[in-house]
Amino acid sequence: MKKVLLLAVFALATAVMYAGGYRVSLQGQKSLAMGHTGVAVINSSELVFFNPAGLVYLENKLNISAGVSGVFSNVSYQNEATGAATMTDSPTGTPLYLYASYQANDWLAFGLGVYTPFGSEVAYEDDWAGSHLVNNIELAAIFVQPTVSFKVSDHLSFGGGPIYVIGSVNFNRNLNRTLTDLDGNRAEVTIDASGITKWGWTAGVMFRPTEDLTIGANYRSEIILSAEDGDADFENVPNSPLTPFADTTFDASLPLPAEITVGLSYKFCKKWLFAFDYNRSFWDVYESLDIDWADENIPDSQNLRNYKNASTYRFGLQYEATKMFTLRAGYYFDESPVQAGYFAPETPRNDSNGYTAGLTFNVGDRFQVDASFLYLRFKEVDASYDYYFENGVAAPFGGQYKSNAFVPGLGVTYKM
Amino acid sequence: MKNTIKIFLGILAIGFVSCEAEFDNRVDEDGFYTSGTANLSNYVAVGNSLTAGYADGALYITGQNNSYPNIMAQQFAKAGGGEFTQPLMADNTGGLLLSGTQVAANRLVLAVDDQGNPGPVTLEGTPTTEITTSATGPFNNMGVPGAKSFHLVAPGYGNVAGVSSGASNPYYARFATSDNATVIADAASLSPTFFSLWIGNNDILGYATSGGAGVDQTGNLDPSTYGSSDITDPNVFASAYSAQVDALTATSTGGVLINIPDVTSIPYFTTVPVQAIPLDAATAGVVNAQFGLYNTQVLPGLVGAGVISSDEAAARQINFVAGVNYPTIMDDDLTDLSVILQGPPFNLDPITAGLLGQLRQANDNDLVVLPASSVLGTTPDPSNPLGVVGVSIPLEDRYVLTAVEQGRVSTAAASYNATIQALASAHDLVFLDARAALARVASTGVPYDAGMLTSTYVTGGAFSLDGVHPTPRGYAYTANLIIEAINGKYDATIPKVNIGNYGTVTATNN
Numbered sequence: 002m003k004k005v006l007l008l009a010v011f012a013l014a015t016a017v018m019y020a021g022g023y024r025v026s027l028q029g030q031k032s033l034a035m036g037h038t039g040v041a042v043i044n045s046s047e048l049v050f051f052n053p054a055g056l057v058y059l060e061n062k063l064n065i066s067a068g069v070s071g072v073f074s075n076v077s078y079q080n081e082a083t084g085a086a087t088m089t090d091s092p093t094g095t096p097l098y099l100y101a102s103y104q105a106n107d108w109l110a111f112g113l114g115v116y117t118p119f120g121s122e123v124a125y126e127d128d129w130a131g132s133h134l135v136n137n138i139e140l141a142a143i144f145v146q147p148t149v150s151f152k153v154s155d156h157l158s159f160g161g162g163p164i165y166v167i168g169s170v171n172f173n174r175n176l177n178r179t180l181t182d183l184d185g186n187r188a189e190v191t192i193d194a195s196g197i198t199k200w201g202w203t204a205g206v207m208f209r210p211t212e213d214l215t216i217g218a219n220y221r222s223e224i225i226l227s228a229e230d231g232d233a234d235f236e237n238v239p240n241s242p243l244t245p246f247a248d249t250t251f252d253a254s255l256p257l258p259a260e261i262t263v264g265l266s267y268k269f270c271k272k273w274l275f276a277f278d279y280n281r282s283f284w285d286v287y288e289s290l291d292i293d294w295a296d297e298n299i300p301d302s303q304n305l306r307n308y309k310n311a312s313t314y315r316f317g318l319q320y321e322a323t324k325m326f327t328l329r330a331g332y333y334f335d336e337s338p339v340q341a342g343y344f345a346p347e348t349p350r351n352d353s354n355g356y357t358a359g360l361t362f363n364v365g366d367r368f369q370v371d372a373s374f375l376y377l378r379f380k381e382v383d384a385s386y387d388y389y390f391e392n393g394v395a396a397p398f399g400g401q402y403k404s405n406a407f408v409p410g411l412g413v414t415y416k417m
Numbered sequence: 418m419k420n421t422i423k424i425f426l427g428i429l430a431i432g433f434v435s436c437e438a439e440f441d442n443r444v445d446e447d448g449f450y451t452s453g454t455a456n457l458s459n460y461v462a463v464g465n466s467l468t469a470g471y472a473d474g475a476l477y478i479t480g481q482n483n484s485y486p487n488i489m490a491q492q493f494a495k496a497g498g499g500e501f502t503q504p505l506m507a508d509n510t511g512g513l514l515l516s517g518t519q520v521a522a523n524r525l526v527l528a529v530d531d532q533g534n535p536g537p538v539t540l541e542g543t544p545t546t547e548i549t550t551s552a553t554g555p556f557n558n559m560g561v562p563g564a565k566s567f568h569l570v571a572p573g574y575g576n577v578a579g580v581s582s583g584a585s586n587p588y589y590a591r592f593a594t595s596d597n598a599t600v601i602a603d604a605a606s607l608s609p610t611f612f613s614l615w616i617g618n619n620d621i622l623g624y625a626t627s628g629g630a631g632v633d634q635t636g637n638l639d640p641s642t643y644g645s646s647d648i649t650d651p652n653v654f655a656s657a658y659s660a661q662v663d664a665l666t667a668t669s670t671g672g673v674l675i676n677i678p679d680v681t682s683i684p685y686f687t688t689v690p691v692q693a694i695p696l697d698a699a700t701a702g703v704v705n706a707q708f709g710l711y712n713t714q715v716l717p718g719l720v721g722a723g724v725i726s727s728d729e730a731a732a733r734q735i736n737f738v739a740g741v742n743y744p745t746i747m748d749d750d751l752t753d754l755s756v757i758l759q760g761p762p763f764n765l766d767p768i769t770a771g772l773l774g775q776l777r778q779a780n781d782n783d784l785v786v787l788p789a790s791s792v793l794g795t796t797p798d799p800s801n802p803l804g805v806v807g808v809s810i811p812l813e814d815r816y817v818l819t820a821v822e823q824g825r826v827s828t829a830a831a832s833y834n835a836t837i838q839a840l841a842s843a844h845d846l847v848f849l850d851a852r853a854a855l856a857r858v859a860s861t862g863v864p865y866d867a868g869m870l871t872s873t874y875v876t877g878g879a880f881s882l883d884g885v886h887p888t889p890r891g892y893a894y895t896a897n898l899i900i901e902a903i904n905g906k907y908d909a910t911i912p913k914v915n916i917g918n919y920g921t922v923t924a925t926n927n
Binding site for chain 2: 073077080081082086181185239241244401403405
């Protein structure tokens with residue numbers, strides 16, 4: 002059995018996976034190791050994120066989980082017609098989470114979560130072939146979520162709570178394909194905004210028809226992050242009324258789409274657990290990234306995105322191998338919200354498959370170390386962004402993209 | 418525990434192997450693109466300002482970086498091409514210093530004036546490129562601005578001592594390997610495996626841009642007697658060109674010969690309309706009255722006396738109308754009447770006789786050069802509002818390339834081009850028909866991913882602010898044409914560039 006499992010883990014590690022848009026699904030090492038399933042898995046305080054309704058079913062009075070992942074992502078671009086080729090040199094992303102739940106009485110539990118479900122860190126070579134679309138971007142959003150969970154019966158519970166979001170964005174691109182100063186330095190703009198805040202909410206339900214079968218559903222609301230008076234820094238702009246780009250402020254908004262998840266988990270053969278989650282993300286809210294400069298001389302920047310709603314199918318398996326070790330593995334298929342012709346290099350996402358593995362090491366009764374590994378790889382794709390305009394004429398930017406990411410993660414769980 | 422460690426080591430190993438997102442077929446891997454039967458390891462480009470990357474009336478670093486040979490060399494590098502060196506200037510101001518004194522003007526930039534009108538102005542600033550401070554040549558880019566065909570084989574063309582007298586070339590003087598070196602010998606000393614040669618444009622261009630002020634030297638086989646605005650004798654061209662091809666093919670496995678475009682289709686000649694003098698009926702009447710006797714008595718009289726033909730008399734009729742008029746011009750191909758008109762029966766004063774000596778009104782076959790835009794219709798003497806250039810003051814000969822003069826240019830160009838094509842064929846080299854390519858830009862335009870590349874001044878994208886030399890985008894288009902021709906001839910797959918990624922004119926206010 003161990004041998005089989007070993008092979009399985011190897012097989013998983015060679016497979017692929019990823020997340021659509023700028024959604025980063027790394028909200029718990031236990032869940033991630035199982036393909037980021039969890040809407041119907043009663044396992045740990047990771048439920049604060051996955052389904053607050055389940056918190057009330059946790060065995061311990063106090064449950065705390067915290068962890069961090071290292072996102073090593075790579076994007077390669079090339080164009081066979083021109084021979085242009087580049088690779089990103091993106092900084093390592095470090096999404097974090099901290100969850101705690103407290104069982105107040107038999108039917109009521111409280112929880113608190115801090116996590117980072119959205120973000121993007123992509124850095125291309127400066128002045129690369131698509132630099133008029135993006136040189137680099139850093140997008141981060143921290144979610145703080147107090148939660149309450151009610152047990153209606155041993156078969157049914159509800160949970161939910163408000164979400165407070167603190168977001169920031171830093172984005173640099175060249176102003177267009179050709180504008181330079183006298184010395185040939187490409188004219189560029191950096192927009193920067195931080196401390197953008199907004200409220201949202203989440204709610205879930207959990208249904209346990211039998212001891213072994215759990216069914217869950219969870220909804221997370223849409224949150225539109227609106228940056229007001231962010232800083233726009235224009236560099237290398239020639240001194241001419243024909244190029245009226247001067248440092249100014251900007252308004253822009255970026256939607257974090259609503260997401261609904263339904264799923265189930267099933268215990269079998271005593272030590273095994275199977276989980277399935279289905280996510281539907283309502284990305285159609287992301288129609289366009291519009292930047293409104295305070296300086297009226299600068300034409301506003303409109304960047305069509307036209308995302309579509311997208312689904313993710315997640316499968317996970319857990320095996321309690323020994324008293325000390327619990328092993329996990331998973332797979333997911335993630336549908337990209339990016340439609341043909343809207344493939345912008347700041348979020349180079351096409352459909353992908355994801356494979357995960359991980360384990361929990363029990364240190365005594367109260368303390369656990371959770372490790373996970375995720376390997377994301379996007380199929381090589383020929384794609385283009387067709388809605389970049391020069392003097393009203395579309396100048397499509399396309400080529401071949403190939404992306405991947407490998408994400409080792411480590412967490413700890415404490416319960417009492 | 419042991420198994421756990423194994424599992425993790427396995428995962429990590431696989432993780433590292435898969436770290437990069439690798440394409441199945443990488444364009445930056447050896448062998449993706451091929452140079453076919455051409456050897457691009459040592460490419461040398463020989464020519465004039467076009468090869469050097471001259472633009473906006475000057476040579477400067479960013480222009481050089483966007484020279485067609487440099488653009489080609491960057492693409493060659495993807496198909497096994499080697500390093501490509503250029504005699505880069507010291508700055509992006511343009512202009513040259515000779516022992517501290519400026520001898521070449523700074524670049525032109527597009528500036529917006531007080532009224533909000535954009536137009537070319539010379540960039541302010543002191544150039545830092547000193548001719549006497551030699552760059553160490555030779556370079557892969559042996560383009561020498563101003564060079565004519567015979568200059569490339571002329572010893573001493575790069576001698577600093579001759580720059581001030583005009584005997585040698587300030588650009589070549591920067592990097593000639595010795596005082597007595599020739600451009601072509603310096604180029605050949607690099608033992609090129611592949612070359613391009615684009616020379617001969619200046620053999621007609623100087624004549625054309627000076628409005629035909631020079632001399633058509635056809636028949637004069639001694640180029641040392643030529644002035645800078647003269648047309649080179651086709652045999653002189655053929656002999657110099659042939660020697661250059663021989664020198665370059667000595668070591669090359671292949672090369673490209675580029676022919677001479679029709680210079681009259683460039684914005685320098687097509688921007689200023691020939692019909693440009695607006696007059697109301699009253700003014701036209703006053704002016705016509707002054708030419709009444711001249712039209713009805715003097716000209717017919719001269720025909721009767723056998724001094725001029727009736728055709729010439731017809732061409733010399735002066736007649737203004739209410740509306741937009743053709744300017745009066747000096748045409749040195751007309752019979753000079755200034756002496757005859759001073760004698761009987763005309764007895765005109767020398768000034769009037771001089772004015773009428775080679776006068777006519779322009780017509781649709783004449784081309785007015787770009788610099789004329791700053792004089793046409795002006796009143797140079799503020800105290801004499803009637804002294805309007807193009808009406809009472811004829812436009813000088815140097816501002817107009819007449820049909821006769823255009824004929825001389827095109828005859829010479831046709832002869833040069835026949836030589837170039839014949840030598841390409843004899844040496845089995847690529848023949849690039851730049852003439853046809855430029856004609857396409859000038860007539861229909863050439864589409865690219867976000868528009869149309871045309872010859873329209875400033876906005877067309879192909880020509881820089883001097884109206885003669887291409888923009889980076891124009892040079893990129895040229896590079897693509899040559900790459901395409903090389904791919905066809907040598908079975909190569911060198912990738913082209915996207916010309917939309919190359920800039921056009923630079924906007925800057927001083």
